[in-house]
Amino acid sequence: MNPQHLKYSQNHEWIRDDGVVFVVGITDYAVEQLGDITYIELPEVGLDVAQDDDVASIESVKAASEVYAPVGGRVAQINQRLLDQPEIVNKSPYEDGWFFKLEDIERAEFDALMSASEYESYLKEQ
């Protein structure tokens, strides 16, 4: 269920290597835990972030939580559509529901993240 070509963090973010930029979103598991998402706050473009910084806020009917940067880098682009239509994340967490794109990332941090199968094992321990 979790796409093979992505890397995963322990905070349930995914990150995709698109060459120049790296796309970040939250996993199906995270979405499932949150339920219907009602509000998303995104970082400003150009913001420098370190790994595990809280960079976005997410609220559902049930709870409020944070989205953390899976790797250090700089925010290159944000998914503006989520501001008005946060429910996109419920419908498409791995495609249309991406949160932001990072550039100039810490490559070593990226390499150390979990693969899809490692993330599956990690979820089983939760």
Add this chain to the structure above:
Amino acid sequence: MKAVLEARNVKRTPLYDEHILRGAKMTEFHGWMLPVQFKGILEEHHHTRSKCSVFDCCHMGEFRLKGPKAIRSLEAMVFNDMICLKVGRCRYSSILDTCGGIIDDVIAMKLSEDELFVVTNAGPYEKVARILYRVCLATDVTAGTAKIDVQGPLSRRVLLDLGLRDIEPLKYFTCCRTQWQGSEMLVSRTGYTGELGYEVFLPNALAAPFWREVTAHPAVEPAGLGARDTLRLEMGYTLYGQDVDESHTTLEAGMGRFIDWNSEFHAKEFLVMQRELGRYKVRTGIRSMDRRAPRPGYEVFHEGRPVGVVTSGSYGPSVGYGIGMAYIPVELSMPGTRLTAGPKDMEIVTEEFPFYKNGSFKG
């Protein structure tokens, strides 16, 4: 799973298997396994506001009080009149301790001149059962009674389609006995959603057949605790154990308008003093400025000074912004007071209940 349930003594309602078959997400709620959601909280919320939803409320308590002495004894513990309540009428009330703390909030229904049916919450059930037995010699019918709430603007149509013709003339906060498939049941036109709705009390054995029949109706979808919570919050209704409990008096809980000050009850003296003194924190509606919501436990600040705490809060799907309730000083509780809440100083403003004003419940 079974072993876990038994070990922790978590009870199942007669509808448990129905929920599992439908793939509901289940949770424990005051010792009962209940559905949180079926298809999704938002969808279930909007379905209730536009059509009709059914809720499994079999976890709630039901008691029968018989005779004038029993009813008088109850009246001494609650803040309004029970003796003069007309047959066929329902009344919202609270069982109070002697200092006005809320032991439980209840709906009382007058079944006949000398019989009262009292509906209570699951949280304080053990304590309330003990009190109602000792004070009123009440018969506890919880174990044999199922409760299914049918709520939404189409709920009257739905129950009529099921053949419950007796419910047609029911006005808001009235009740009647009726028959379904040869068994007697009690139906009250009451609810927790702000929509036209009914609460159906029936024998346990009939619960699953009734549930299957009502959910087979094209206008009906099942809804869980999640939607029940957003629906009641939009109306400003309290959740016992979260917004109201023994640590808050009924005045603090904002129930002042329900109190019959001409009635005699054991907490009256204290509540009269509290009312005159006027210095207390009162449960007050709050809203955010956008879709972000205040959350339970958030501290509330006025001009940077802590003044209270949020007890309930969520996004209000039918109002489109964050809503909640908080205990704050009476002098700050008038609508329009600007406050902040939570770790990120969310801007909030006090607002009158209900947040959602287009409910069909009195229609």
